[in-house]
Amino acid sequence: MKVLILNASPRRYGTISQAVERFAEGVQNSCGYDFSEDVQVENINVNDLKFAHCTGCMQCRKCGTCCLPRDDAHRVAEKIEACDVLVVAAPVYWGNIPGTLKTLFDRMVYALMTESRRGIPQPLHKGKAAYIITSCSTPFPFNFFCGQTSGVVKALKEILGTAGFKIRGKVVVPGTKAKEGLPIRTGKFAYRLGFSV
Template structure:
């Protein structure tokens, strides 16, 4: 079995990446009696674009029917994910949405599997379990007031149509800088952020671990 975590953050050891690793830890813990491999894929290490609207993935009897025809850094990754036993997507929230890097990646991953028939069917090779983790500097009340969940639900609905309904987790009010004094950040209270992280992030890490333990059964 192979479970992948897709890191849509430019940082490899901060909030999003840490929680993705905890999900994978949970997967491994619950699958002790199975041969299982896990891998984090850092999207910001890769050179690619979003969908180019070439429609090669829709051409009947074409050699790329049902798969992305663009040859770049994610071509082999898309192939690996087609046979995954679980996928966890993770992203920081930028401008009320997922990162542009992850948005482009999801275009390339999901669109080839969507069939333009009357039922908008899916031809994904596997219907593997999925999850989505969002990390953000916004407190939970701002997330609710700005209706982030409605925005997030759009890609979640596509993931559900193509694969399965993702389990979802939010990590709010994250600590953003190593040293707030070096940045113009008076909108935030460094003390409050630090206190929140000390209390809440271990709890969020445990929630991520438990999500992983539920993902593969």
């Protein structure tokens, strides 16, 4: 089983990066042994990637790939095609996902969906599992009432849902300004998300 994690936080030791570490640990613990050939976890930081912006040419809808010169967006698209489980971990930026992650997803439309003749999206990852991890500085319950973390969840549900992924769980960490690190309970991310291998 291949678990692909896309970490969209530029902060190496920030909330999202810690949460991703815990998630990977949780997967490891739920397996009961160190990662083996059976379970491979790959953690990609979106901020380390080099890729061009989508030009909106729509050619990918016809030819099933992106016509721009090969870059990291093509490489991540291949990894998404090969993965069984996708984890998208993103901090809230302006009530939404960070621009880097949105730019990456804009480049990977062809790897996530096709279109019917009339332009109706057809998912390419039907039935695969996805998990969402997000955090924001707005404390609970204001993150909820002011649509902060829900903006990220909505955006990712749109992308992942259209691609056919089934969102199996989400972890929301609000109020990060007042907190040092993650609350202890997040140590069991994978269990809480119902992750099992």
